[in-house]
Amino acid sequence: MNQKLKWNDSKIFKGITICTILTMLAGCSYRSEASGTRTLEESIKSKNSIRENQPESGEPPSKTNIAYIVLDDSGFADLGSYGSEIKTPHLDKLAENGLRYNNFHVTPLCSPTRASLLTGRNHHTVGMGSVANFDYGPEFPNKRGSIIPAAATVAEVLSESGYNTYALGKWHLAPTSQVTPAGPYHNWPLGKGFNRFYGFLEDSADQYRPELTEDNHPIPVPDKDNYHFSEGIVDKSIQYALDNITTSPDTPFFMYMAFGAQHQPHQVPEKYIDMYDGVYDEGWDVIREQRFEKQKELGIIPESTELAPTNPGVEKWDNLSDDHKKAFIRMKQTYAGFLTHTDEQIGRFIDFLEEKGELDNTIIVFLSDNGASAIGGELGSVNQALAYNFIPEKIEDIVENIEVMGGERAGTDYPAGWGQVSNTPFKFYKNSTYAGGTHTPMIVHWPEGIKDKGGIRTQYVNVSDVTATIYDALGIDVPKKVKGIEQLPLDGTSFTYTFDDGGAKSVKKTQYFEVSGHRAIYHDGWRAVTMHKKGEPFEKDVWELYHVEKDFSEVHDLAKKEPKKLLEMKDLWQKEAEKNGVLPLSDLFLEAFANVADDSPRARRTFTYYPGMSHLSESASPAIINRSYKIDVPITYKNGDEGVLIALGNHKSGYTLYIKDNRLVYEYNVGFARYKAISEKDLTEGELDIRFEFDKTGDYAGIGSLFVNDKKVGEVEMEATLPYKTSFEGMDIGKDLLYPVSTDYEDQGEFAFTGTIEKVVFELEDNVEVAEK
Structure with missing residues (x-):
């Protein structure tokens, strides 16, 4: 993919x-x-x-x-x-x-x-x-x-x-x-x-x-x-x-x-x-x-x-x-x-x-x-x-x-x-x-x-x-x-x-210099530079020229006064770019957070995690952004068990699936709002198949649903989800290390699950469109 x-x-x-x-x-x-x-x-x-x-x-x-x-x-x-x-x-x-x-x-x-x-x-x-x-x-x-x-x-x-x-x-x-x-x-x-x-x-x-x-x-x-x-x-x-x-x-x-x-x-x-x-x-x-x-x-x-x-x-x-x-x-x-x-x-x-x-x-x-x-x-x-x-x-x-x-x-x-x-x-x-x-x-x-x-x-x-x-x-x-x-x-x-x-x-x-289509070239006391306008053809970029040997802070643009020198500098940039593999140019940056190449470890559709695994970085976690997906967690539960089943993120952004007060809860922290689905009734003891499903209804929006043994028990409309990076803290199974995602358990440390988790399985759908500007 x-x-x-x-x-x-x-x-x-x-x-x-x-x-x-x-x-x-x-x-x-x-x-x-x-x-x-x-x-x-x-x-x-x-x-x-x-x-x-x-x-x-x-x-x-x-x-x-x-x-x-x-x-x-x-x-x-x-x-x-x-x-x-x-x-x-x-x-x-x-x-x-x-x-x-x-x-x-x-x-x-x-x-x-x-x-x-x-x-x-x-x-x-x-x-x-x-x-x-x-x-x-x-x-x-x-x-x-x-x-x-x-x-x-x-x-x-x-x-x-x-x-x-x-x-x-x-x-x-x-x-x-x-x-x-x-x-x-x-x-x-x-x-x-x-x-x-x-x-x-x-x-x-x-x-x-x-x-x-x-x-x-x-x-x-x-x-x-x-x-x-x-x-x-x-x-x-x-x-x-x-x-x-x-x-x-x-x-x-x-x-x-x-x-x-x-x-x-x-x-x-x-x-x-x-x-x-x-x-x-x-x-x-x-x-x-x-x-x-x-x-x-x-x-x-x-x-x-x-x-x-x-x-x-x-x-x-x-x-x-x-x-x-x-x-x-x-x-x-x-x-x-x-x-x-x-x-x-x-x-x-x-x-x-x-x-x-x-x-x-x-x-x-x-x-x-x-x-x-x-x-x-x-x-x-x-x-x-x-x-x-x-x-x-x-x-x-x-x-x-x-x-x-x-x-x-x-x-x-x-x-x-x-x-x-x-x-x-x-x-x-x-x-x-x-x-x-x-x-x-x-x-x-x-x-x-x-x-x-x-x-x-x-x-x-x-x-x-x-x-x-x-x-x-x-x-x-x-x-x-x-x-x-x-x-x-x-x-x-x-x-x-x-x-x-x-x-x-x-x-x-x-x-030479280049970053997202912005370019510059230094040569023998002179510097030519252009700031690319995102989405515009690169050939339309306007170059400036500075004699930095005399103009240390690049204040006096000499492009109009020295057109021959500017052309010479632009040609030199092209030669250096070809020599160093700079081409072709692109003006993407943060949009690429959500890009997943075919040979990336994140390109799979199914991920299975087990309790006891080490903390996993967000960058290596399942790429759920702007797509439908399921998280399935088979557990053994008895009355009074509580704790985190899976958590990714922290108090600034992320998502968590946990049990507290005998209720199943899913919470998504978008940074400026929190979306929460809570099971309508207390959980029953025994072998339970816990599942969260996100059904995409539009770009970066959808319906989040909770299921227990295939029965829908809770739902939340998620009007906005994060488009590029879900969090700057990674994923834990059976606990929430470092910073807690939810304020509901922030005073309970890692809030480790007291029941038994068999595994956590992500299944990702294909209906993904990653943002581009």
Whole structure:
């Protein structure tokens, strides 16, 4: 089955349009000097400049550890050392004793950036043309949600060079339909070269009750007071590093620490939110101006830089109502507190390295995977499920949740106006090919190899260059084969030459960008960019041209003044796109949540689950969206038995089938309403066949019916069901782990069923039409 993508023009699905990256699989060749990427031979020659910084005693250089620290959805201007008022003292200390790069670029989306970072190659080339949630089928081999074997990760290469390798935090590099307790595991961290893993496999996680995986198996949330995921991954990173340096002191380690922060939901203990009381009362227009001036003061942007104009859809702060201001201030305080808390955890890891004498010989690369997001839209959000289903929230609901923002009940996301502040001085956001989406901070800290403490580097650098630089610095030749597979050459260009020479000319000359049809191309100080209008032919897109060497923030469009240059840039984009397998283009994004390819594990019509099975991710659960289906549960019941038969989701969205007070109940939480069917009479003791049926009556609507031994006992009309993603929490059989779906049993823990469940069987019908826009 390959579900056709079609958009339903229902009013409830209006929202901010989100973009993504699309590709077709293509081969890769060494780039020419004009494209800015050196051959391996040329790269190896540059190692001498690094080795000059090593001891001259004739002894081999001391072991060198590597640490990649990645933030999620944090903009160019969020760190103190990049102009922010947010307290980030530990990252600022890294900047003071290392190098800050102000011309560093990523893909404008998380999975592609991570794939490029870990492989040293362009994301389309390695097969990660979109986020790992989406599988567009074999017609789009570069949009299957995984890294191809011909692009070995840095963990795989370093493992062959004697490193121990550890991954922590967000993975998001395996097709999420494969996030099951039984794998397949080959795209999980341990299948991609890491010895250990602790984190989550999907795109985001609740910070207090995440869906955790350790190595290759799911684990429960630690039974620990005030557990927070950011703290948990740093605890583990310290444990892994401690075990490494204690039991194998001569073995270097590679630590990949990818925080769930700063992605929504923004969740952090209240004391961190409260430390920003009063800081944001003047609003986003003032704060943006203040950051812009501070950036000039710090020298992190050129003195000639102009502040980009306000993004479309962002209201002037002074025009907002008191309720809007009150809610938006608290949302920003929550984000700021979240970042300060994250910085504090990074500080713990850095302090550990210093205490154990490992800091000086560790190369730390810190970056954000893309610019700040605008998915919060005009009002922000207190319900992640609604935002991802294009369902706008109401200001009244947001105001009601002000006091619990940052907590378990209301993990928040700020409105686009604050996202614009995070991306100062640029325009637009994550999921666009403007600088707001692609231009992020990068700090490199390596006392043994970098002597220019606190330096700012202006050379053009792309995320694919990071791993190429690590290989160069360590003197590692990329293997021609890994696990028996011929390897693609690197696309990345080493920037070790910048460590000692701040005035060196950029070696990288060319880099393309593409996300959901939005495109851009950088070449030798110029940048052409287009924002695609969804549904329109790509050839009608209007391109803009910026001389970014002189116009840092892309303010002055020179397309009309320099038509010849624009044509040259567009032609270059086409060549790079063909070379890297970007074509054909597509402008789909969140609509693809509900797309199921024929060869997906979710393409079956029948699924059978048994009690005792591990928690199953929502992305791997039966695809019930916009179709008729049945859930059949044979049980043994005696009077007084109660509990959950099956549950998927949490208090924000999802569905649950349970027994309470001798009645059978089905409840569907659509986020803005709850639909509930309750059996008309008490259940009778004995062998019962419990069944829920959903009969589709229209797009995303239908009748839900309860049956006991084939007799209908309850019914509910469901006027609206979620169109793209049912929940951000997965499925349990015989209990409801993590957050409860229903408020009826939220004070009863997992509410495990006290009777006996034989099995749970889903049967899906064919009458499915997936939304398309």
